[in-house]
Amino acid sequence: MEPHATLEQQLAEVLEQQTATAKILRVISQSPTDVEPVLRAVADAAAGLCRADEAAVFVFKDGAYRWAASAHIANTYVDVVKGETFTPGNDSLVGRTALRGTVVQIEDAPNDPDYGRRDLAQLGGARTLLGIPLQREGATIGVMVLTRRHVECFIDKHIEILEIFASQAVIAIENVRLFNEVQALNKGLKAKVAAQVDELERVGRLRRFLAPQLAQAIVSAGDESILGNHRREIVAMFCDLRGFTAFSETSEPEDIMQLLAEYHGTLGPLIRQYEGTLDRFTGDGMMVFFNDPLPCPDAPERATRLALEMRDAVTRLGETWRKRGHRLGFGIGMAQGYATLGRIGFEDRFDYTAIGAVINLAARLCAEAEDGQVLVSGRLAAAAETVAEIEELGERQLKGMARPVAVTCLRALKT
Numbered sequence: 001m002e003p004h005a006t007l008e009q010q011l012a013e014v015l016e017q018q019t020a021t022a023k024i025l026r027v028i029s030q031s032p033t034d035v036e037p038v039l040r041a042v043a044d045a046a047a048g049l050c051r052a053d054e055a056a057v058f059v060f061k062d063g064a065y066r067w068a069a070s071a072h073i074a075n076t077y078v079d080v081v082k083g084e085t086f087t088p089g090n091d092s093l094v095g096r097t098a099l100r101g102t103v104v105q106i107e108d109a110p111n112d113p114d115y116g117r118r119d120l121a122q123l124g125g126a127r128t129l130l131g132i133p134l135q136r137e138g139a140t141i142g143v144m145v146l147t148r149r150h151v152e153c154f155i156d157k158h159i160e161i162l163e164i165f166a167s168q169a170v171i172a173i174e175n176v177r178l179f180n181e182v183q184a185l186n187k188g189l190k191a192k193v194a195a196q197v198d199e200l201e202r203v204g205r206l207r208r209f210l211a212p213q214l215a216q217a218i219v220s221a222g223d224e225s226i227l228g229n230h231r232r233e234i235v236a237m238f239c240d241l242r243g244f245t246a247f248s249e250t251s252e253p254e255d256i257m258q259l260l261a262e263y264h265g266t267l268g269p270l271i272r273q274y275e276g277t278l279d280r281f282t283g284d285g286m287m288v289f290f291n292d293p294l295p296c297p298d299a300p301e302r303a304t305r306l307a308l309e310m311r312d313a314v315t316r317l318g319e320t321w322r323k324r325g326h327r328l329g330f331g332i333g334m335a336q337g338y339a340t341l342g343r344i345g346f347e348d349r350f351d352y353t354a355i356g357a358v359i360n361l362a363a364r365l366c367a368e369a370e371d372g373q374v375l376v377s378g379r380l381a382a383a384a385e386t387v388a389e390i391e392e393l394g395e396r397q398l399k400g401m402a403r404p405v406a407v408t409c410l411r412a413l414k415t
Helices: 005-031 035-049 075-081 093-100 117-125 156-207 214-219 244-250 253-273 297-321 357-368 380-382
Strands: 055-061 062-071 102-108 128-136 139-148 232-242 277-282 285-290 329-346 351-355 374-379 386-395 405-413
Touching: 005 035, 005 285, 035 062, 035 139, 035 156, 062 075, 062 093, 075 117, 075 357, 093 102, 093 128, 093 139, 102 214, 102 277, 128 156, 139 156, 139 253, 232 244, 232 297, 244 253, 253 277, 253 285, 277 351, 285 297, 285 357, 297 329, 297 351, 297 374, 297 380, 297 405, 329 357, 351 357, 357 374, 357 405, 374 380, 380 405
Parallel strands: 329 374
Antiparallel strands: 055 062, 055 139, 102 128, 128 139, 232 285, 232 329, 277 285, 329 351, 374 405, 386 405
16 A cells, blocks of 8 residues: 555555455356466456556466466557467566566566567567566466556555465466366276276176176176186085975965065175175075185185074064964075086076086085074085084985985074
8 A cells, every 4th residue: 555545545445455356266266167267357457456557477388488368468469479488587577587486576678688578578568577476386387477668666565466366366277277187087087987887888788697796706807707617616505495385386476576575685685795696596595605706715604604694584584474474484505615617598698607516415405404404514514613503413315415414503603
């Protein structure tokens, strides 16, 4: 403010500055993707508040400072300046300000021995020049230039105002830079998403029939090689309802479908929780295995815990069924051993399954199990003993087995 300004004049100047600042902030909010309107508003406000004849903003781009916006400058002069580039150095106001990183004032440009762009000063009729650096994290990313066509230095009050405007210009430049970076990231993400969508579409048909783990493994691998035949040790589990055949022969189809929906809805989340691979539904029966397609170092323990939780869940579900007059039991059979796994089917319908003696043994144990029993055999029985209470039932001759099999019943998880 002027040293002898009245209180009314001081208030008017403060209001004018606040109004100009608010206008710039409004333009910033309205032009988040275009810096030119904001810089033009900054130049216009700077010239008006600081009694400059012209104002311009130069921004660092492609290794040099280039014209970005201006106010109160004739188009003919702007056309010339637009073609100019400035680098740090003493020969130009922009270069000198960028070199020093501080406010630079040239009292009389035509008579400044170090000022090398007298041609531009004479073309625009400029005498006194003022450069305000636009800085971000110590780097000069632009320069705001104000000129007067007569010799009159800018006072400290004006410089303080211009430094505030310079900060607002930096905000605008940063907004656009960040927006462009986000756009570039989005473009990259879109390309990545498009590739992933293509991959998902490629295996989308398989997702309808395969377990979630298998579908995810295919997507992660980037091809369907995982579906090729291979041999691996697994823990196989079969389970089904006792008395379901009789129930289905005497019940309405709607009742059957409701019961199966409740049954599958109860066991499905448990299978997902323990990351078992659900091979197939066979009416009331299910086949689940562990350690394929995703390796599972604790397959016996997971299978044991899953089996006992499934049994307890169906027991609770059975109480609801009994209230409707349906008396159904539930049995589970499990075994551990090597199987051949891979894709079977034809072009329009594939399944992924396991084949081998371990599968047959688990199925036979399931058939042997009474309501509430979880029967296991061989190595799995020894592994299950570490986490569950067991009862050895001795050897039994299972249907389709050449020799008797030692059978163990899992009673409950150890506390």
